Structure formats: structure tokens, C-alpha cells
Amino acid sequence: MIIDTHIHLEDERYVEDFEAVLARARAVGVTQFVLPGADPKTLERAVALCEAHEGLYFALGVHPYDMEAFASFSFEPLIRHPKCVAIGECGLDYYRLEGSDAQKQEEKARQHAVFRAQIRTAIAYQKPLIVHIRDASHDAKTILLEEGAEAVGGVLHCYNADAELLMLAKSGFYFGIGGVVTFKNARKLLEVLPKIPKDRLLIETDGPYLTPHPHRGERNEPAYCTLVAQKMAELLECEPGEIEATTTANAQKLFRI
Numbered sequence: 001m002i003i004d005t006h007i008h009l010e011d012e013r014y015v016e017d018f019e020a021v022l023a024r025a026r027a028v029g030v031t032q033f034v035l036p037g038a039d040p041k042t043l044e045r046a047v048a049l050c051e052a053h054e055g056l057y058f059a060l061g062v063h064p065y066d067m068e069a070f071a072s073f074s075f076e077p078l079i080r081h082p083k084c085v086a087i088g089e090c091g092l093d094y095y096r097l098e099g100s101d102a103q104k105q106e107e108k109a110r111q112h113a114v115f116r117a118q119i120r121t122a123i124a125y126q127k128p129l130i131v132h133i134r135d136a137s138h139d140a141k142t143i144l145l146e147e148g149a150e151a152v153g154g155v156l157h158c159y160n161a162d163a164e165l166l167m168l169a170k171s172g173f174y175f176g177i178g179g180v181v182t183f184k185n186a187r188k189l190l191e192v193l194p195k196i197p198k199d200r201l202l203i204e205t206d207g208p209y210l211t212p213h214p215h216r217g218e219r220n221e222p223a224y225c226t227l228v229a230q231k232m233a234e235l236l237e238c239e240p241g242e243i244e245a246t247t248t249a250n251a252q253k254l255f256r257i
Helices: 018-027 040-052 064-072 101-125 137-146 163-171 187-195 222-236 240-255
Strands: 002-004 030-035 056-060 084-093 129-134 154-157 173-177 201-203
Touching (some): 002 201, 002 222, 002 240, 030 040, 030 222, 030 240, 040 056, 040 064, 064 084, 064 101, 084 154, 129 137, 137 163, 163 173, 163 187, 187 222, 201 240, 222 240
Parallel strands (some): 030 056, 084 129, 129 154, 154 173, 173 201
16 A cells, blocks of 8 residues: 555646546555645645545645735635645745845745744644745755744655755654656665655655656656655665555554544
């Protein structure tokens, strides 16, 4: 059994063959799925899918790219929904910062405020965090620790292989490993992966994005979790079954599913 801990099944790219996508995943042992809240515009569909299908769960959150929507976003009443298992994906993303230095600093400050607010919501409702970090490792780590996020823990989605973040394993955080681990140019992740405690590893696809080898260029889907598990097992010198069992237990513990 494998749990895909980060899959955007509400994305329009799955609409036409949604049932077939689920069937292919379940046929290879991927039986549970966490749909992260990133874009408030697709939240209604995500919740509807989770209500209609066994093994689907959702999170509530606003991605840094959509933070303008945060002011009008309400966590109530869905945060009490039995299938709401986390807050996020939320975090920091400096990759697309544009403009003058002053404008970039202003943008960072807005991202910090929205991130902090979502951490506080997670703590208030005792939900783990799904954290997105891109080109912002130090600031994200600092904010997580300052806000006391270890009280709820969470997952560093699509872990960026920054060694600075490894210390968060001691603060209740897990590390989401996806298709990037199969990329030939992912040398940094390949070097860091063995340093992550096995009881802190999770498998994810981030579908429809980041499709693993040998399917790069195609739409990603949860059945490809098996490719991630196989590569992780190769790198960690163990059997794929051990990776599947360990990451499943980790996900069940974190998300209480």
C-alpha cells in the first residue's frame, strides 16, 4: 500500500478520466490520496471528490502564488470536515519575485504574513502543515520555528534537498519525496536523501506536475508513486516493500488517516 500525500486530483487535467486514474492507482497499491489546498478556486471540486470517494482527503490552504485570495478565504466550516486532514499547501516561494529590491522585500513580507497566519490556524485547530518552500529555505525554517509549528508538525512538500531544512525532522516534520528523485539532474536530492530518517519520509507525486522518469513530459498521476518508491529503495539500499510500508505508516501517523 502507498499513500500519495500530495496530488492535485481536482485539477482539470484529470476531469475526463478521473475514475480511470483512480483505478490505475489502486491496481498498483496506491489507495489513499491527500489533495492539498492551493488554489481556493478549485477547493469546492476537491471537497466534492473527497466526499464521493473512499480514500481521498483534502487540506485547506493558500499557496504563495495565490495569496491575494487569502484575505477573503475562510477556513470555516470546512476545517472541521472529517476529511480535512491538514493546512496547506502554504509557505514561501521567492522564485518568481520581480521588480526592485524594495518591491521584492514587500512581496516577501506579504508572503511571510500569510504563511504565519496559516501556521497559527494549523496550531489552533491541531492540523499538520503541508509546506511549500522554493528558494526560501532559511526564512521558511525561521518562521516555522518562531511560530511553534512543531506543535503540529507537517510535511515539507517536494523537499528541495536543502540540508538546512534537515533539522526540522526533530521538530515534527516529514519530507515529501516525488518524481524529482528519478531525474538525472537531481544530484543534490540523491546526496541528501540517505540523511533523512526513514521514519520521516513520505511519497508524493504532485500530479499533474513533476512526472517521474520514464514518463517525463506526460501528465503525472498517482500510479507513478511506485516509480518513486522503487528509486528511493535503490538509493537507500532496501526493498521497495520496506519503503512502501514505512512511508504509508508515516503518512497515517501524520495525517491521522
